[in-house]
Amino acid sequence: MSEIRLIEIKEEILTDNKEEADNLRRKLKDRGIFLLNLMSSPGAGKTSLILRTIEQLKTKFRMGVLEADIDSTVDAEKVAAAGIPAVQIRTGGFCHLDAGMVMKGLDALDLSVIELVIIENVGNLVCPAEFDTGAVKNAMILSVPEGDDKPLKYPLMFNVCDVLLVNKIDYLGLSDFSMKTLHERVRTLNPRIAIIETSCKTGAGIDMWSAWLAEEIKKNRNRREHQ
């Protein structure tokens, strides 16, 4: 029975990964580095959001980016062109990043001068939700063209995230997407999640997102100083 065997193996791997992720989180805390894990479906706008975040925050925080992809280096090239150190992690068929892969990616950055690292996870609403990367906060993007029914279909992703960016709001009105229905479905799954509506194309909502992220980085620093 390959299915039962697969479940057992998966549980072991998830347990090992959780330990590694907790270790990584402790190490990063000691060094004052804020790690953000950004997840979404393919094409929802992860790279565009990272480029917008760099514009807004690069004078406030020294940044680095880990770009995960099955293949290709196109996203890392875009980030590097924006003047921010970027590491491309090719997962070679794996559908998610785990803490071990993130650790290897971080080794390629000069952590002595970095305060904020953003992970662009593999474009996938399933597997990345299951693997703790060691990040302080999990963020996800849902883009309007994907539809307002996604919380019903991928509940774990909406559950593990601290913030949801509803992106491509410039597409509102082109389909039957209801922002009210989406908010209700998300809140039912995860009452504490922050929801920010954005358009990386027009720039709408990007200031709110940057303010949210800057505030979380400050809170994390204060927690560290008071320990």
Add this chain to the structure above:
Amino acid sequence: MSEIRLIEIKEEILTDNKEEADNLRRKLKDRGIFLLNLMSSPGAGKTSLILRTIEQLKTKFRMGVLEADIDSTVDAEKVAAAGIPAVQIRTGGFCHLDAGMVMKGLDALDLSVIELVIIENVGNLVCPAEFDTGAVKNAMILSVPEGDDKPLKYPLMFNVCDVLLVNKIDYLGLSDFSMKTLHERVRTLNPRIAIIETSCKTGAGIDMWSAWLAEEIKKNRNRREHQ
């Protein structure tokens, strides 16, 4: 080293699955049933395409649908409302369907009266590409809002498919999506793939898609009769 162990386990599981898929394909061939595996990102339009296909082909072929989802039964309800038997397969966290899960789903359909079964796979461009479901043909949808760079990032998916539907063409012109660039990138990966441009909203291209599918079903029947 959890990573190497994971790779080994994955290879074993893929080999077991391939055998099961080949067995299933043989069984379905003997019974004259055409199995189509439909894959895409979340929200690209799989359910809408299935509903359009039912409209076009339900008088020509007796149909059934297998709906895979991590959770929820919303898609199966929509298909059932269109008068077609639908089976919801909840994968319970798994990011793909394998041949064993498809076999269990098929057991819930009355195969003695069915000629065409469409599988709506889990919304994911990574894992479903790796697992043979036992289908005769693999189809994928890429929706215009996802961007024309997806073949660079998810090459295996474009590689294993027999037909690509570029859906939501009513969104063309709203972003920098280039149909020409997309075609070039897809053809480089997979020169034999059929590419059909559609909009499930306006109905554009649906006749071409239905004609392609009807033709493949006929070819499959002829191959069977000539053996």
